[in-house]
Amino acid sequence: MLTLFDTLSKSKKDINISSRPVRLYSCGPTVYDHAHIGNLRSFIFADTIARTLEYNGQEVDWVMNITDVDDKTIKKTIEEFGENATPNELKQLTTRHAKTFLADLEALNIDTKRIRFINVSDVIPQIQEFILGLLDKGYAYTADDGSVYFNIEKYQADFKDYGELVGAGFIEGKKVGARVAVDEYEKDNLSDFALWKARHTDDGQIFWTHDKLADGRPGWHIECSVINNIAFDGQPTDIHTGGIDLIFPHHTNEIAQSQPFYKPFSAHWTHSGHLLVDNKKMAKSAGSYLTLSNLQKKTALAGPTLRYLCLQNDMRNQQNFTDEAFEAARNGLQRLYGTYESASSDDKAEVLEKFSSSLNNDLNTAEAVAVMHASGLSKASMDTMDKVFGLGLGQTAAELPSEVAELAKSRQDARDSKDFAKSDELRTQIETLGYEVKDTNDGQKVTKK
Ligand SMILES: [Zn+2]
Incomplete structure (x- = not known):
C-alpha cells in the first residue's frame, strides 16, 4: 500500500482504497504559453503516483483541469487578437497551447488517454451555479461592480481552518476583509478573493452572462473546486496534486470554497517541489525558462530523459536542473537501455519486493531507480518496474553515438x-x-556490448 506525505496533516498517510477507483485530481496547466520543465515535473510526479497505485493493484480515476479562462489566458488573447476578442478567440489561443501541452505529456510517456481532462470554458454554467450556492449560504457577497467575492471572515468563523494547508494558525494576526481581484497574490495580501469577476474593459469582449450574476467570468480558484465537484459527483477527492507554489492561495482557496458543501474536500494533499534552473527560479526575463522543446534540441529522447532525471530525486523536494545533470541523466538512461537489452532471463523476486517497498514508502523513486540499476535483473522484472517508471525500456531504442550511427548506416x-x-x-x-x-x-x- 502506498504511504504518502500529506501536506495538510503534515504526516504520512496510507492510500487505503480498494473498493473503488482512487479519485486523483491534478491542477492542470494554464494554457497561455509553453509549460516549463518545472510545470512538467509536477505532472511526472502525479503520473508516478497514478502508476504506483496501479502497480499496487488499485484502479485510478485521474482528472485534470485545463485552465483556459483566467487572468493570463485572457491577457494573452487580448494581446494577440485585440480588444474585440471574444471567447472564440480565447478558445483559439488556448486550444493551440493545450495541444502543445498534451504533446509534451505524451513525450514524457504520460498517457493522455487515461486522464479525464476538463476545460474550464466547458463548465461555466456549473461554476455560476456553484457561486450562487456560496452566495446562498452566506460565504460570498457581491461588490458594487457586480463581482462576487469569497467571505473569509464568515468562513473562518464557521470552519476555523482557513490557510491550514500552509500551516496551523496561518490566519492568526492577519487582517481580513480587504479584497483582491487578481488571481495570484502573496500571503501578506491575504484578502477576500474574486469568485466571479464582473466584466472589465481589460477583458475585451470575453465574458459570460447569467440572469442572477453580472456579465463576467470566473476567478481562477473557483474553477478547480467546481471541476473536482463535477468530476467526482460531489464526493471528496482522494488525492489532490500540484506544485508547491499552488498551496497558497490556490489550494487554500479551493478548500475554503468547497467545504461549505462537503468536508473534507480532499482527503490527501501532495505537492511537488520547485525545479530550479542553474539555481534560479525559471523566468523568461532571466533566460532561464526551459521547455521540453528546448531539451528536444539536445536529444530526441528528451522526454524520458527528463522523466528519469526527476525520478532520480525525491520529487517533493526542490531540485536544481543543470546541463550537466541532464547530460548525466541521459547517460544513466542509456545505460539502463543497454542493461535491458542484455538482461538475463532469471527472475529475482526479492528485487521486486525492494522496488515496491521503496515506492510505497512515500514514493522513494530515487531508491527504486537504484534497484533498477542492479545487475542481473531479468527483462521481465525490468518490464514490471518500467510500468511505474515509464522510461520506455524495450520500446525506445537507445541512442547511438553519432560515429557508431554513421557506421551502422553505411x-x-x-x-x-x-x-x-x-x-x-x-x-x-x-x-x-x-x-x-x-x-x-x-x-x-x-x-x-
Ligand atoms: Zn487547481
Whole structure:
C-alpha cells in the first residue's frame, strides 16, 4: 500500500482504497504559453503516483483541469487578437497551447488517454451555479461592480481552518476583509478573493452572462473546486496534486470554497517541489525558462530523459536542473537501455519486493531507480518496474553515438547492395567502438556490448 506525505496533516498517510477507483485530481496547466520543465515535473510526479497505485493493484480515476479562462489566458488573447476578442478567440489561443501541452505529456510517456481532462470554458454554467450556492449560504457577497467575492471572515468563523494547508494558525494576526481581484497574490495580501469577476474593459469582449450574476467570468480558484465537484459527483477527492507554489492561495482557496458543501474536500494533499534552473527560479526575463522543446534540441529522447532525471530525486523536494545533470541523466538512461537489452532471463523476486517497498514508502523513486540499476535483473522484472517508471525500456531504442550511427548506416547500405565484405569490415569497426551488431528479420540491431 502506498504511504504518502500529506501536506495538510503534515504526516504520512496510507492510500487505503480498494473498493473503488482512487479519485486523483491534478491542477492542470494554464494554457497561455509553453509549460516549463518545472510545470512538467509536477505532472511526472502525479503520473508516478497514478502508476504506483496501479502497480499496487488499485484502479485510478485521474482528472485534470485545463485552465483556459483566467487572468493570463485572457491577457494573452487580448494581446494577440485585440480588444474585440471574444471567447472564440480565447478558445483559439488556448486550444493551440493545450495541444502543445498534451504533446509534451505524451513525450514524457504520460498517457493522455487515461486522464479525464476538463476545460474550464466547458463548465461555466456549473461554476455560476456553484457561486450562487456560496452566495446562498452566506460565504460570498457581491461588490458594487457586480463581482462576487469569497467571505473569509464568515468562513473562518464557521470552519476555523482557513490557510491550514500552509500551516496551523496561518490566519492568526492577519487582517481580513480587504479584497483582491487578481488571481495570484502573496500571503501578506491575504484578502477576500474574486469568485466571479464582473466584466472589465481589460477583458475585451470575453465574458459570460447569467440572469442572477453580472456579465463576467470566473476567478481562477473557483474553477478547480467546481471541476473536482463535477468530476467526482460531489464526493471528496482522494488525492489532490500540484506544485508547491499552488498551496497558497490556490489550494487554500479551493478548500475554503468547497467545504461549505462537503468536508473534507480532499482527503490527501501532495505537492511537488520547485525545479530550479542553474539555481534560479525559471523566468523568461532571466533566460532561464526551459521547455521540453528546448531539451528536444539536445536529444530526441528528451522526454524520458527528463522523466528519469526527476525520478532520480525525491520529487517533493526542490531540485536544481543543470546541463550537466541532464547530460548525466541521459547517460544513466542509456545505460539502463543497454542493461535491458542484455538482461538475463532469471527472475529475482526479492528485487521486486525492494522496488515496491521503496515506492510505497512515500514514493522513494530515487531508491527504486537504484534497484533498477542492479545487475542481473531479468527483462521481465525490468518490464514490471518500467510500468511505474515509464522510461520506455524495450520500446525506445537507445541512442547511438553519432560515429557508431554513421557506421551502422553505411553497413546497412553495404548489406542492401550485397557488399558483404564491406559490411563485415564495418561490423569490425563498430565492435571496436564497443557496440555489437546483430542481423535480425527487422534489419540490423546495434547495441552496446
Ligand atoms: Zn487547481
